[in-house]
Amino acid sequence: MRIKGCQELRVMVFSVSVWISNACIGAPALLVSSPNEGAVVKYDPVTGASEGYFVTPGSGGLDNTIGLALGPDGNLYVASNGNSSVKRYDGATGAFLGDFVPPGAGGLGSPIDIRFGPDHNLYVISQFGQTGIKRYNGTTGALIDNFVLASSGGLGAPAGLVFGPDGNLYVSDFQGASSVLKYNGTTGAFISTFVTPGSGGLSGAHGLVFGPDGNLYVASQATNNVLRYNGITGAFINVFASGGGLNVPYGIEFGPEGNLYVASDESHNVLRFNGTTGAFQGVFASNGSKQVTFLSFAPLPEPQGCLLSLGFIFVLCFYRYRIGAACMKAD
Numbered sequence: 292m293r294i295k296g297c298q299e300l301r302v303m304v305f306s307v308s309v310w311i312s313n314a315c316i317g318a319p320a321l322l323v324s325s326p327n328e329g330a331v332v333k334y335d336p337v338t339g340a341s342e343g344y345f346v347t348p349g350s351g352g353l354d355n356t357i358g359l360a361l362g363p364d365g366n367l368y369v370a371s372n373g374n375s376s377v378k379r380y381d382g383a384t385g386a387f388l389g390d391f392v393p394p395g396a397g398g399l400g401s402p403i404d405i406r407f408g409p410d411h412n413l414y415v416i417s418q419f420g421q422t423g424i425k426r427y428n429g430t431t432g433a434l435i436d437n438f439v440l441a442s443s444g445g446l447g448a449p450a451g452l453v454f455g456p457d458g459n460l461y462v463s464d465f466q467g468a469s470s471v472l473k474y475n476g477t478t479g480a481f482i483s484t485f486v487t488p489g490s491g492g493l494s495g496a497h498g499l500v501f502g503p504d505g506n507l508y509v510a511s512q513a514t515n516n517v518l519r520y521n522g523i524t525g526a527f528i529n530v531f532a533s534g535g536g537l538n539v540p541y542g543i544e545f546g547p548e549g550n551l552y553v554a555s556d557e558s559h560n561v562l563r564f565n566g567t568t569g570a571f572q573g574v575f576a577s578n579g580s581k582q583v584t585f586l587s588f589a590p591l592p593e594p595q596g597c598l599l600s601l602g603f604i605f606v607l608c609f610y611r612y613r614i615g616a617a618c619m620k621a622d
Contacts, residue, residue, distance in 0.1 A: 319336045319547055319588050319589065319590045320333050320334070320335075320336055320342070320345070320588070320589055320590075321333070321334040321335070321336045321339070321546075321552070321561070321576065321586060321587075321588055321589075322334075322345055322359060322367070322586065322587050322588075322589050323554060323561060323576065323578065323583050323584075323585075323586045324356040324357055324358070324359055324369070324542075324554075324583065324584040324585045324586070325348075325356055325578055325581050325582070325583060326355045326356045326357060326372070326581075326582055326583075326584050327581045327582050328348040328349075328581060329348050329349045329350075329353040329354045329355060329356055329371070329373070330344050330346055330347060330348040330349075330350070330353065330356060331344070331345045331346035331356060331359060331367070331369060331380075331385070332344060332345065332578060333345035333385075334561070334575075334576040336546065336547065336588060339561070339563075339574075339575040339576040340576075341576065341577075344385070345367075345380075345385040346367070346369065346380050346385045346387075347385070350378075350380070350385075350386075350387045351378050351380075351387035351389070351390070352371065352374060352376075352378070352390075353369060353371050353378055354371050354372070354373025354374045355371065355372040355373035356369055356370070356371065356372070356584065357370045357371075357372045357402065357403050357404070357584050357585060358370035358402065358403055358404040358405040358406075358415075358416070358542075358584075358585050359405070359585055359586075359587055360405050360406055360407055360413075360587065361382065361407075361587060361589045361590075362379075362382075362407055362413075362429065363407060363411045363429060364382075365382040365383075366379050366380060366381060366382040366388060367379070367380045367381075367382050367385070367589065368380075368391055368405060368407075368413065369405075370402040370403060370404070370405050370415065371402070372401050372402060372403065372418075373401075374394045375394050375395050375399050375400050375401055375402065375420070376390050376392055376393055376394040376395075376396070376399070376402075377390070377391045377392035377399075377402060377405060377413065377415060377427075377432070378390055378391060379391040382589075390432075391413070391427075391432040392413070392415065392427055392432050393432075395420070396427075396432075396434060397421075397425055397427070397434030397437075398417065398420050398421035398425070398437075399415065399417050399420065399421075399425060400417050400418060400419035400420025400421065400422070401417070401418040401419045401420075402415045402416060402417060402418065403416040403418050403449070403450060403451075404416045404449075404450065404451045404452050404498070404542075404585065406452055406453065406454065407429060408426075408454055408460075408476065409454060409458055409476065410429075410477075411429040411430075412426050412427060412428060412429040412435060413426070413427045413428075413429050413432070414426055414427075414438060414452060414460070415427065416449045416450065416451075416452060416462075418448075418449075421437065421441070422441040422446075422448075422449070423437055423438070423439050423440045423441045423443070423446065423449065424437075424438045424439035424449060424452065424460070424462065424474075424479070425437055425438060426438040426479075436479075438460075438474075438479040439460070439462065439474050439479045439481075443474070443479075443480075443481045444472045444474070444481035444482075444483075444484065445464075445472070445484070446462065446464055446472055447464055447465075447466040447467065448464060448465040448466035449462050449463070449464060449465070450463045450464070450465040450496060450497045450498075451463040451496070451497050451498045451499045451509075451510070451542075452499075453499050453500055453501065454476055455473075455476075455501055455507075455522070456501060456505060456522070457476075458476040458477070459473055459474060459475060459476040459482065460473070460474040460475075460476050460479070461473055461474075461485060461499060461507065462474065463496035463497060463498070463499050463509060464496060465495060465496055465497065465512075467488065468488035468489035468493075468494070469488065469489065469493045469494050469495060469496035469511070470484055470485075470486055470487060470488040470489075470490075470493070470496065471484075471485045471486035471496065471499065471507070471509060471520070471525065472484055472485060473485040473525075484525075485507075485520075485525040486507070486509065486520050486525045486527075487525070490520070490525075490526075490527045491518045491520070491527035491528075491529075491530070492511065492514050492518070492530070493509060493511050493514075493518055494511055494512070494513035494514055495511060495512030495513035495514075496509050496510070496511060496512075497509075497510040497511075497512050497540065497541055497542075498510040498540070498541055498542040498543045498554070498585065499543070500543050500544055500545060501522055502519075502522075502545055502551070502566070503545060503549055503566065504522075505522040505523075506519050506520060506521060506522040506528065507519070507520045507521075507522050507525070508520075508531060508543060508551065509543075510540035510541060510542070510543050510553065511540070512539050512540060512541070512556075515533065515537050515538055515539065515540065516530050516531075516532060516533035516537065516540070517530075517531050517532040517533070517540060517543060517551065517553060517564075517569075518530055518531060519531040519569075529569075530569075531551075531564075531569040532551060532553065532562075532564040532569045532571070533569075534571050535562050535564075535571035535573070535574070536555065536558050536560075536562070536574070537553060537555050537558070537562055538555050538556070538557040538558040539555065539556040539557040540553045540554065540555060540556070541553075541554040541555075541556045541583065541584045541585060542554045542584060542585030542586045542587075543586075544586055544587060544588060545566055546563075546566075546588055547588060548566075549566040549567070550563050550564065550565060550566040550572065551563070551564045551565075551566050551569070552564075552575060552586060552588075554583040554584055554585060554586045555583065556582050556583055556584060557582070559577065559578045559579060559580060559581055559582055559583060560574050560575075560576060560577040560578060560583065561574075561575045561576040561577075561578075561583060561586060562574055562575060563575040
């Protein structure tokens with residue numbers, strides 16, 4: 292029954308839920324440098340099964356593949372040690388895009404490890420010529436400066452580099468009683484000898500990485516193991532990983548699930564160790580008769596042309612309100 296002076300107001304409310312398909316988000320892949328053939332090999336990050344070449348042998352003149360890094364633009368950058376350049380490849384297909392740092396540009400000589408810094412610029416270890424750490428514009432590849440000079444802090448033979456949680460740059464020094472040196476991540480100024488020469492038996496220091504626990508892990512090539520150091524003080528903690536056929540460890544990285552992966556150069560494979568205990572878990576990936584140097588877990592984008600699918604759920608609700616003074620009395 293309608294009451295005089297009473298009106299009804301119907302309000303329609305939409306409730307919308309949206310989900311986005313991950314079809315265009317690339318799955319991570321394990322990429323490994325294969326120096327003998329000037330290539331980058333791709334492996335399944337879960338099973339370790341080979342998925343063939345990501346960068347085919349000699350693509351774009353690639354020679355003696357060493358360091359590799361995924362750039363802010365999603366493309367892959369590779370240190371071509373044999374012709375003193377850094378080459379850029381499509382991050383989805385592995386196709387050659389050009390010399391990002393042309394041969395010898397800025398005095399570059401036989402690059403080893405490469406990393407993009409917090410400033411999105413590219414940092415490259417120059418092994419010969421103008422030895423040290425060079426910084427190149429992360430967009431154009433133009434030389435910015437010699438970020439760390441060869442003699443700074445006693446640096447003799449830089450082999451690996453990584454930016455720490457504190458934003459500073461840590462560099463492994465291969466020569467003599469090996470050490471890890473610490474530099475200001477903004478200016479390149481020497482701060483300290485973070486890991487003292489020979490600490491914990493370190494010899495032939497190469498790849499290094501900060502782990503999920505915040506500590507620093509360093510590949511010790513001459514002793515065929517990976518050593519762990521306090522991530523704040525640099526004090527030696529323990530021999531973290533060894534055995535399992537580890538022979539001349541090169542690059543080291545923690546995988547998405549937290550385990551440690553080590554490129555065993557002379558046994559031509561990638562070994563996996565428990566990321567908490569360091570226990571050997573087996574040969575994860577093999578490169579047959581060819582050596583391996585650096586490795587990277589890279590979330591590769593899907594090739595262009597993939598579709599982004601959207602799903603919608605509409606919930607239509609009607610609410611009836613009675614308005615007016617008479618209604619209020621009637622209810």
